[in-house]
Amino acid sequence: MPQLELSPELDFQSETYKDAYSRINAIVIEGEQEAYENYQQLADMMADSKDELLKLAKMENRHKKGFQACGRNLDVSPDMDFAKEFFSSLHQNFQTAAAEGKIVTCLLIQSLIIECFAIAAYNIYIPVADDFARKITEGVVKDEYLHLNFGEEWLKANFETAKAELEDANRQNLPIVWRMLNQVETDAHVLAMEKEALVEDFMISYGEALNNIGFNTREIMRMSAYGLTAA
Ligand code: PL3
Ligand code: FE2
Ligand code: FE2
Numbered sequence: 359m360p361q362l363e364l365s366p367e368l369d370f371q372s373e374t375y376k377d378a379y380s381r382i383n384a385i386v387i388e389g390e391q392e393a394y395e396n397y398q399q400l401a402d403m404m405a406d407s408k409d410e411l412l413k414l415a416k417m418e419n420r421h422k423k424g425f426q427a428c429g430r431n432l433d434v435s436p437d438m439d440f441a442k443e444f445f446s447s448l449h450q451n452f453q454t455a456a457a458e459g460k461i462v463t464c465l466l467i468q469s470l471i472i473e474c475f476a477i478a479a480y481n482i483y484i485p486v487a488d489d490f491a492r493k494i495t496e497g498v499v500k501d502e503y504l505h506l507n508f509g510e511e512w513l514k515a516n517f518e519t520a521k522a523e524l525e526d527a528n529r530q531n532l533p534i535v536w537r538m539l540n541q542v543e544t545d546a547h548v549l550a551m552e553k554e555a556l557v558e559d560f561m562i563s564y565g566e567a568l569n570n571i572g573f574n575t576r577e578i579m580r581m582s583a584y585g586l587t588a589a
Contacts, residue, residue: 368550370488376434378548383429384436385542388445389476390422392452393505396468399456403464407512414505421498428491444541447534448472455527462513462520463527469509470567471531475538476502478559479551486550506563510570517572524571525581533585535560557586 369375397415401408429436448467455463480499484492513520539560543553561582568578 368486370432374548376432378545379429379432379434380437381440381545382542382549383425383434384438384441385444386425386476386479387422387429387436388438388441389472390418390425392445392449393468393472393476394418394422396452396464396472397505399452400461400464400468403456403459403461404512407508410508414508417501417505421501424494424498428488428494431490432488444538447537448531451531451534460523460527462516462523465509465513466524466527467531469505470513470564471535473502473506473509474560474563474567475535477506477563478556481559482551482555483549506567510567513571521572525577528581529584532582536586 394415397411397418401411401415404411426436448471452464452467455467477499480495480502484495484499487495513524539553539556546553546556565578565582568581569575573581
């Protein structure tokens with residue numbers, strides 16, 4: 359008996375796997391599409407960083423194509439209606455903030471929350487992915503650290519004026535992330551990704567980001583657990 363095997367072999371061709379993958383794959387494709395549009399909108403709002411933001415947007419579009427290929431490789435059609443609904447609250451909040459010219463809120467939603475969510479998900483997916491998807495995801499996650507870094511650097515440079523808006527935006531948007539995690543828990547489990555690990559990795563990346571931006575430990579604890587128990 360193989361004693362070192364921690365989880366049974368995944369069958370990437372089974373109907374159960376492919377059914378869960380049709381939603382998870384769609385979520386990731388939609389997430390990359392949202393990110394692509396969000397960086398384009400940010401480029402219009404931040405004249406000084408326009409070129410850099412357009413570069414980030416292009417990367418997101420490549421990520422989307424990569425994950426579309428992962429779905430095709432497993433012969434899965436992504437359930438995009440499900441994924442659009444999954445992202446609708448964050449989408450709405452980003453659009454509202456953008457319409458009000460709230461750069462800080464937009465950066466928190468896209469460059470901190472969505473990127474940390476992606477980094478956690480991709481890092482947990484890599485060891486349990488099929489070979490094709492693993493190579494794609496490894497390339498993608500490297501880029502996501504750059505995107506997170508863009509948000510960190512800008513918010514750090516503007517910390518004093520951004521602080522109150524960041525706390526406010528965190529309060530409005532972090533509970534949405536916990537709800538999203540609950541919605542994906544069952545499907546993620548089929549792919550051998552556990553919710554506890556996703557929460558833990560998200561908390562680590564998000565907490566480190568808040569620390570780099572200038573928040574102290576007490577503030578980070580309060581902010582990163584916001585809405586967690588109510589989720
Ligand atoms: C930003 O560059 C990308 C945004 C994507 C967000 C993805 C969130 C995914 C959460 C679902 C957990 C399963 C991940 C599986 C990876 C293929
Ligand atoms: Fe991406
Ligand atoms: Fe990204």
